Amino acid sequence: MENISIGVKGEALTIVNNTNTAITAQSGSLPVFGTPFMIALMEKATCDAVAEYLEDGETTVGTKIDVAHSRASVIGATITAAAQLIECDGRRLVFSVSAKDENANTIGSGTIERFVVNAEKFMKKAEG
16 A cells, blocks of 8 residues: 555445435435445545555555434435545545535435555455
8 A cells, every 4th residue: 555645535426226225225214325335335435535646556444433424315316425634544434425416415424434444355354
């Protein structure tokens, strides 16, 4: 892993549709943006923030999530997740994350922690 500067940012975007609702995730019964999908979008933004700093064979894995989903988003809404690195302690990375709709309304926010790992070693350990 190359030196990562505090403050690096990433972003990810999606449009709410039938594939990412609370109903689809089985996390609720309404056709609104599902919390698991919002968190996944935030995680994608964290990955994008540090991708260029990872060496061959490295990736990051999520280890801790503290996120509030504070506003519903209906089908057709455009959601943008943003991540900013706020702490780097060796291979441990902590990001401030948020998600907003196309009207700049915050729909969720919090922090996500990830660790930089060697993908091959990680999978060997996971498999066995």
